[in-house]
Amino acid sequence: MRGLRIIPSLILLLLLTFPWACAQDPPPRFDVFLEGGGSFLTGSSGQLLFTVCPVCPPEGPCPVACAPSTAAVTSSFSKTARLFTGARLRFTRHDALEASYSYSPNLFSLQPAGEAAVSGYNRVGLLSCNYVRYLWTKSSVQPFVTGGLGVNRFSGPFNASAVLSGLVNADNGWQFAWNFGGGADIVLQRHLALRLELRDYLTGQPTPTSAITGLGGTSHNIVPSAGIAYRFN
Secondary structure (H helix, E strand, C coil): CEEEEHHHHHHHHHHHHHHHHHHHHHCEEEEEEEEEEEEEEEEEEEEEEEECCCCCCCCCCCCCCCEEEEEEEEECCCCEEEEEEEEEEEEECCCCEEEEEEEEECCCCEECCCCCCCCCCCEEEEEEEEEEEECCCCCCCEEEEEEEEEEEECCCCCCCHHCCCCCCCCCEEEEEEEEEEEEEEEEECCCCCHHHHHHEEECCCCCCCCCCECCCCCEEEEEEEEEEEEEEC
16 A cells, blocks of 8 residues: 555655656757747837928919928837748757748838828748857746847838829848847657747838938847747658
8 A cells, every 4th residue: 555655745746756857968059940929029219301392372483492301200100910931950059040931911101290190011921041049958847038139121012102292112122130139948748849039130221212311220029929949850
């Protein structure tokens, strides 16, 4: 009877130590991942340049000539979901390289002071190559930090109101971008892990026409995400 009482205790001990024992093995060298999350882009502010012309009487010349003027203008992005996918290759237990692509349907808007907002881009795509450093790999929770370089692209429909008004182009082209962040892999089994991350993607603000000045600087895209990583030997 005493031996029977010991068996449940041994089973519980094995269950508690099994994840730790598995984590002692070298982690798989290659994984592919798919994550979903949010996309929170920052906007900017500047000045819209335009010309003000008086209404001239039909019977005579204008008493005042046309004159340049300015109005404050702000840009903003809608908050939306983001899809993030890619692959990661470990070349040591703690070091890895990652290639990824992310997409989010953020809507870009411009609003001159006192006027209705006009819309432009509605798609943001980003290609990136990152270095990943795992801080700890000897347990089922494996935290990491990461940083990398890539290219970012804002694009949208040709019939968007900001495009038709000549304030932005339909496609902003590829721009240099970089990112940094951190997260953790929660190993569910040897070939499957839950991946949690928070990254900040930085790139230039979308380029408006020459009629807008000062609307620039750095755009931050804060991206929290979670997903699954399938790990290969």
